[in-house]
Amino acid sequence: MVHIPLRLTLDGDALADNWRWLAARSGAAACGAAVKADGYGLGARKVVTRLQATGCRDFFVATWAEADALMPWPSDLNLSVLHGAGPDDMAAALASPARPVLNSPAQVARWRETGRPCDVMVDTGINRLGLAPADVASGLLEGLEIDTFMSHLASADEDVETNGRQRADFAALAEGVRARRRSLANSAGVCLGEDYAFDVTRPGLALYGGVPRREAEGHIQQVARIEAQIVQRRRLKAGDRVGYGGTFTASEACELAILNIGYADGYLCGFSNRGRARIGDIFAPVVGRVSMDLIALRVDDAPGLGEGDWVEMDYDLPDAAARSGLSQYELLTTLGGRFERTWR
Numbered sequence: 001m002v003h004i005p006l007r008l009t010l011d012g013d014a015l016a017d018n019w020r021w022l023a024a025r026s027g028a029a030a031c032g033a034a035v036k037a038d039g040y041g042l043g044a045r046k047v048v049t050r051l052q053a054t055g056c057r058d059f060f061v062a063t064w065a066e067a068d069a070l071m072p073w074p075s076d077l078n079l080s081v082l083h084g085a086g087p088d089d090m091a092a093a094l095a096s097p098a099r100p101v102l103n104s105p106a107q108v109a110r111w112r113e114t115g116r117p118c119d120v121m122v123d124t125g126i127n128r129l130g131l132a133p134a135d136v137a138s139g140l141l142e143g144l145e146i147d148t149f150m151s152h153l154a155s156a157d158e159d160v161e162t163n164g165r166q167r168a169d170f171a172a173l174a175e176g177v178r179a180r181r182r183s184l185a186n187s188a189g190v191c192l193g194e195d196y197a198f199d200v201t202r203p204g205l206a207l208y209g210g211v212p213r214r215e216a217e218g219h220i221q222q223v224a225r226i227e228a229q230i231v232q233r234r235r236l237k238a239g240d241r242v243g244y245g246g247t248f249t250a251s252e253a254c255e256l257a258i259l260n261i262g263y264a265d266g267y268l269c270g271f272s273n274r275g276r277a278r279i280g281d282i283f284a285p286v287v288g289r290v291s292m293d294l295i296a297l298r299v300d301d302a303p304g305l306g307e308g309d310w311v312e313m314d315y316d317l318p319d320a321a322a323r324s325g326l327s328q329y330e331l332l333t334t335l336g337g338r339f340e341r342t343w344r
Helices: 012-025 036-040 044-054 064-068 090-094 105-112 133-137 161-175 187-192 317-324 328-333
Strands: 006-010 058-061 078-081 099-102 118-121 146-150 179-183 224-236 254-259 276-279 282-287 295-298 310-313 340-343
Touching: 012 044, 012 187, 036 044, 036 064, 036 328, 044 058, 064 078, 064 090, 099 105, 099 146, 133 161, 161 179, 317 328
Parallel strands: 006 340, 058 078, 078 099, 099 118, 118 146, 146 179
Antiparallel strands: 006 224, 224 254, 224 310, 254 295, 276 282, 276 310, 282 295
16 A cells, blocks of 8 residues: 555544534524535545534535535435536436525526426625525515525624624515525624524534634634654754745754645645644744645754654644634645545
C-alpha cells in the first residue's frame, strides 16, 4: 500500500454533538443538514450516515450531480437540490428521489408539468437564487405540491436590522403559500433564535466545526483535524531567507521542519507567515510563503522532531480564519484530495 503523508482525521462524535446542539437551538423545528460541496469537504456520504444515525432527516445539496453521488438514498430521509431543475437537469431529476428547490418562474413552469412534489425558494433580500416576492404573491405557485417553502438570510452572522426584515417578509409571504413546511435559518440563523427556525432549519458550517456567531462559542466542537509528515529538518543561519520571495529572514540561527502540505491540499497562501502547528503544549509558527506541496515551521522548541514525524496543524476554524484572512467555509471546502481521510 502506498504511504500517504497527509492525514485528515474527522471526529464523528463532534459532528453528532454539533447537530444535537443545533437541533436543540432550533426548538420545535426539525434540524436538517447542508451536505453540499461533498459535506463541506469532509465527505457527504459519511456525513449523511452519521447524521442519520443521530436523528437528522432533512438534507440539502447544491446540484443533481451531488444528489446522484449519494444514491441509493434511504427512503426515510428527505433530500433537496438547492439549485432547482434547469432544462438540462430534468432527466436526472425525474430519476431521483430528491426534490428540486424551484428558484424561477421557468423552473416552476418546467416542474409543474411533472406533477411531482418540490420545494420553493423565495428571495427576501440576498439577491441570489429565488423567486421574486411579486411572483409568489401573483399566485404563480398555485397547484404545486410544495413540501418546503424557504428563503435564505443574507447577513445572519451580523447584528443588523435586515435579519428581522427578512424574517418578517418571509413570514408574510409564507402566509399565502400552501406548503407543508417553512425554512429560513442556516447555521447563523439558528443562533438568532427560535423566531427564525420556522419548521425546518438548514445548518451547514456549524455542523463541521465552524462558529457562525458568538452564541455558538463554547458549544460547537472541532470536527476536522489535519496532520502532515515532516520531510526534512534543517538549520538556518542568521540572515537566511525561507521560501519563494524570501518573505521570512532568520534574525538568528534557528531550526525548521519542512512539512508535506501546501496550497494544493487546501492549506492556502493566507497562512504564509501566519499559520501555526500544535506540538504538545507549544505552537510552532509557519515561516515563509506556503508552497504548492510544502510549508516550513520554526521548531526550535521541539528538538526531538525529525523526518517522518507527524505534526498537527492548528485548524480550529474560527482561529484559523482570523489568522489566514480566509472564511471558515473556505478552510473546509478547499481541503484537497491528497489526505488520507479517517473517521473516528
